[in-house]
Amino acid sequence: MTTALRSIKSLAPLLDRVLVQRIKAEAKTTGGIFLPESAVKELNEAKVLAVGPGGLDKDGKRIACGVKPGDKVLIPQYGGSPIKVQEEEYHLFRDHEILAKINE
Amino acid sequence: MTTALRSIKSLAPLLDRVLVQRIKAEAKTTGGIFLPESAVKELNEAKVLAVGPGGLDKDGKRIACGVKPGDKVLIPQYGGSPIKVQEEEYHLFRDHEILAKINE
Amino acid sequence: MTTALRSIKSLAPLLDRVLVQRIKAEAKTTGGIFLPESAVKELNEAKVLAVGPGGLDKDGKRIACGVKPGDKVLIPQYGGSPIKVQEEEYHLFRDHEILAKINE
Amino acid sequence: MTTALRSIKSLAPLLDRVLVQRIKAEAKTTGGIFLPESAVKELNEAKVLAVGPGGLDKDGKRIACGVKPGDKVLIPQYGGSPIKVQEEEYHLFRDHEILAKINE
Amino acid sequence: MTTALRSIKSLAPLLDRVLVQRIKAEAKTTGGIFLPESAVKELNEAKVLAVGPGGLDKDGKRIACGVKPGDKVLIPQYGGSPIKVQEEEYHLFRDHEILAKINE
Amino acid sequence: MTTALRSIKSLAPLLDRVLVQRIKAEAKTTGGIFLPESAVKELNEAKVLAVGPGGLDKDGKRIACGVKPGDKVLIPQYGGSPIKVQEEEYHLFRDHEILAKINE
Amino acid sequence: MTTALRSIKSLAPLLDRVLVQRIKAEAKTTGGIFLPESAVKELNEAKVLAVGPGGLDKDGKRIACGVKPGDKVLIPQYGGSPIKVQEEEYHLFRDHEILAKINE
Numbered sequence: 001m002t003t004a005l006r007s008i009k010s011l012a013p014l015l016d017r018v019l020v021q022r023i024k025a026e027a028k029t030t031g032g033i034f035l036p037e038s039a040v041k042e043l044n045e046a047k048v049l050a051v052g053p054g055g056l057d058k059d060g061k062r063i064a065c066g067v068k069p070g071d072k073v074l075i076p077q078y079g080g081s082p083i084k085v086q087e088e089e090y091h092l093f094r095d096h097e098i099l100a101k102i103n104e
Numbered sequence: 105m106t107t108a109l110r111s112i113k114s115l116a117p118l119l120d121r122v123l124v125q126r127i128k129a130e131a132k133t134t135g136g137i138f139l140p141e142s143a144v145k146e147l148n149e150a151k152v153l154a155v156g157p158g159g160l161d162k163d164g165k166r167i168a169c170g171v172k173p174g175d176k177v178l179i180p181q182y183g184g185s186p187i188k189v190q191e192e193e194y195h196l197f198r199d200h201e202i203l204a205k206i207n208e
Numbered sequence: 209m210t211t212a213l214r215s216i217k218s219l220a221p222l223l224d225r226v227l228v229q230r231i232k233a234e235a236k237t238t239g240g241i242f243l244p245e246s247a248v249k250e251l252n253e254a255k256v257l258a259v260g261p262g263g264l265d266k267d268g269k270r271i272a273c274g275v276k277p278g279d280k281v282l283i284p285q286y287g288g289s290p291i292k293v294q295e296e297e298y299h300l301f302r303d304h305e306i307l308a309k310i311n312e
Numbered sequence: 313m314t315t316a317l318r319s320i321k322s323l324a325p326l327l328d329r330v331l332v333q334r335i336k337a338e339a340k341t342t343g344g345i346f347l348p349e350s351a352v353k354e355l356n357e358a359k360v361l362a363v364g365p366g367g368l369d370k371d372g373k374r375i376a377c378g379v380k381p382g383d384k385v386l387i388p389q390y391g392g393s394p395i396k397v398q399e400e401e402y403h404l405f406r407d408h409e410i411l412a413k414i415n416e
Numbered sequence: 417m418t419t420a421l422r423s424i425k426s427l428a429p430l431l432d433r434v435l436v437q438r439i440k441a442e443a444k445t446t447g448g449i450f451l452p453e454s455a456v457k458e459l460n461e462a463k464v465l466a467v468g469p470g471g472l473d474k475d476g477k478r479i480a481c482g483v484k485p486g487d488k489v490l491i492p493q494y495g496g497s498p499i500k501v502q503e504e505e506y507h508l509f510r511d512h513e514i515l516a517k518i519n520e
Numbered sequence: 521m522t523t524a525l526r527s528i529k530s531l532a533p534l535l536d537r538v539l540v541q542r543i544k545a546e547a548k549t550t551g552g553i554f555l556p557e558s559a560v561k562e563l564n565e566a567k568v569l570a571v572g573p574g575g576l577d578k579d580g581k582r583i584a585c586g587v588k589p590g591d592k593v594l595i596p597q598y599g600g601s602p603i604k605v606q607e608e609e610y611h612l613f614r615d616h617e618i619l620a621k622i623n624e
Numbered sequence: 625m626t627t628a629l630r631s632i633k634s635l636a637p638l639l640d641r642v643l644v645q646r647i648k649a650e651a652k653t654t655g656g657i658f659l660p661e662s663a664v665k666e667l668n669e670a671k672v673l674a675v676g677p678g679g680l681d682k683d684g685k686r687i688a689c690g691v692k693p694g695d696k697v698l699i700p701q702y703g704g705s706p707i708k709v710q711e712e713e714y715h716l717f718r719d720h721e722i723l724a725k726i727n728e
Contacts (some may be wrong), residue, residue: 001148001181012205044625101636105252116309220413253397313460324517417564417597428621521668532725
């Protein structure tokens with residue numbers, strides 16, 4: 001999706017949506033040689049930038065998201081809504097689609 | 105969808121529907137040169153014009169919409185019901201389909 | 209659907225069904241010239257003629273329809289059950305399928 | 313469906329099922345000329361012959377059918393279970409599939 | 417399905433399952449002439465042989481079946497699990513799939 | 521599915537799963553002649569070897585399985601998860617998929 | 625899915641997800657002869673490495689997972705999310721997808 005946003009920070013996800021940015025793989029080998037872009041594999045790791053206030057349960061109560069801004073997470077291979085802001089790509093996932101937290 | 109409405113203001117969305125109008129991309133480059141229409145990309149940003157009273161939960165209570173008229177929002181790439189009023193195009197989305205609010 | 213009804217008034221929708229008739233577009237231009245029938249576009253505006261008593265919630269209570277006879281409404285592009293009575297066409301929609309009220 | 317029933321009256325629908333017989337269109341024009349069978353259009357009007365005791369809600373309570381024997385109703389174009397008894401055709405619909413009552 | 421059962425009586429349906437045997441059409445015309453097997457149409461009438469204790473509602477309570485052994489019923493054209501015991505064919509249906517009782 | 525288990529007895533089904541082994545058809549005719557393997561039909565009868573503690577209802581309470589180890593049951597023609605242990609084949613079904621108990 | 629994780633231990637599954645590693649079949653025959661890799665069959669046995677805090681029921685309460693780290697389990701033939709960490713492959717399953725515990 002194309003936007004004219006000046007900064008991703010102006011985006012406040014709704015309901016149980018989680019805004020993430022995929023972590024880029026190193027474009028250098030461990031030996032220090034730069035890899036051509038086509039050889040850099042896409043990772044399924046992402047940084048959480050913002051979370052919505054949570055979805056609503058059947059009584060209208062909010063269910064808080066399981067992740068928070070700053071969390072490093074494992075995202076699914078497919079799905080999510082891609083968003084492009086100033087040449088950078090981001091994704092919106094539903095909270096329950098995030099597979100795991102990464103604790104490092 | 106074609107209508108013979110004189111003004112979009114006469115439209116009052118029902119249930120959890122949200123009436124939005126897509127924000128048009130600048131038809132000028134930052135350098136001030138006008139772009140031909142085919143080069144102007146469609147944005148997924150929209151302005152909320154009107155919201156319904158909210159959907160009904162299982163006990164018949166209204167669940168208020170998460171956005172309000174005047175809000176700038178991120179809408180999904182596909183979906184929604186297009187409405188044409190006096191050569192302008194609008195869309196109706198369900199409240200839960202709106203991806204994020206844009207705070208600027 | 210074909211019927212042998214003498215009048216549409218004899219039709220009483222069941223549950224949350226809403227009986228509407230599409231509003232016909234002007235077959236004249238604003239300058240007063242009559243348009244051939246093929247040039248008259250179908251509008252998605254309709255007049256509500258009758259509504260059912262409402263659907264049943266999970267406890268068997270009626271949920272009243274959100275529109276009432278006389279309302280002018282925006283109907284979806286597709287869907288609904290078409291009914292033909294004496295050469296006129298009508299549609300039955302479920303209450304939640306009606307997109308918006310038109311206040312004029 | 314083929315049956316060896318002697319009379320349709322021996323059929324007692326279960327749950328929320330409604331037994332109807334389609335009303336046959338006049339095989340004569342208003343001027344009194346008999347139409348060949350292929351020119352007689354099938355109507356979507358039907359007479360209710362019998363109704364089940366009603367479906368069960370989530371607490372096991374019966375939800376009575378919205379139509380009763382003798383009612384004239386509008387049935388959907390498709391669906392229902394056809395039953396053949398002694399060369400006559402009947403249909404079983406679920407109560408919520410019946411579109412409208414016809415009051416004449 | 418093939419079984420090595422000696423008698424269909426050893427089969428006790430589980431939950432809301434209903435064991436039925438289709439009633440065979442007369443292989444003789446009313447005039448007494450025997451019809452070749454291919455001319456005998458399959459009927460949708462069946463005799464109930466056994467019923468399960470009933471399905472479970474959301475609180476774990478049993479919902480008794482709407483038919484009982486000995487009932488003559490109308491079964492759907494398709495569906496059900498066929499069972500073969502000693503060259504005879506039987507069917508298992510869910511209770512809610514049985515269309516109507518036949519009272520004669 | 522392939523396993524390296526030494527004994528099927530080490531398998532404890534989870535939730536409402538039921539571990540069964542299909543009963544083998546006699547490879548001999550009633551007259552005592554041995555049939556070639558291709559002529560032995562697969563039966564839909566099975567012996568229950570182990571059952572899970574039961575699925576969870578919406579309040580998190582266990583719903584006990586309707587069959588127990590030692591029961592002889594009728595299993596559906598298709599479905600279930602096949603498991604191979606030491607050249608023998610077993611199946612895991614959900615409790616509600618088991619069609620009937622066989623009392624002999 | 626590709627990751628740049630240094631250790632699988634940094635992965636904390638969310639909700640009712642279960643992180644497992646498939647148990648490798650012996651690449652040696654019982655007689656001690658090493659088998660070529662293509663002859664080693666994939667097993668459906670796996671070791672549980674980590675479990676999420678549990679999914680949420682309709683009242684927002686956690687439903688604890690039925691398996692725990694260290695458990696040996698039977699996993700389904702298909703499904704699950706594959707994760708690659710440092711040349712080793714792992715899988716994430718939902719708790720209810722795990723078929724059985726293996727007690728040895």
